Amino acid sequence: MSTLKEVCSGLPVDPIPEQRTRDPKVPHAPVRRPNLNPREQRLALRNALRYFPPTCHEILAPEFAAELRDYGHIYMYRFRPLLALKAYPIDEYPCQCKQAAAIMHMIMNNLDPAVAQFPHELVTYGGNGQVLSNWAQFWLVMKYLSEMTEEQTLVMYSGHPMGLYPSTTAAPRLVISNGMVSAGH
DSSP: OOOOHHHTTTTOOOOOOOOOOOTTSSSSOOOOOOOOHHHHHHHHHHHHHHHHOHHHHHHHHHHHHHHHHHHHHSSGGGOSSSSSSSSOOGGGSSSHHHHHHHHHHHHHHHOOOOOBBBGOOOOOOOEEEESSSSHHHHHHHHHHHHOOTTEEEEEEETEEEEEEEEEEEEESSEEOOOOOOOOOO
């Protein structure tokens, strides 16, 4: 994808982008060792595939399983945009309201290779401070933001965009909940 309009058009699945490997010219996050048992690995894979239609699963499942095995996380490198990630002038973002454009601007700035610590793993700082967990979430968030009006709020839970919800012009445009802890974990 080469334009902001394309980046805001939703997750590219028809056709699915060509597979991409890690670019050796940029710094990459250290390999994680999550020590997942087989059941947890299957759950991680199911969670990653939920963003994609079943017709894509045969291609993506082995690739995502390899990312989990090799890097300890499913980044979905195939879906890293071809567009240079940087803060574009705010008027260039395809959106319905300036607040959404400002959020897009912030995301793109944080993923700029000159700013981010490990841009291809969406890590901005501290070795694990991610803008989003994977590239599918990036595409979905950018699409939601491009559609958001001044009477909607984007709700996100641990990087996962839950959707646009009706709100008022005085409400926040974005609500994020992170780090929810469950008893016994």
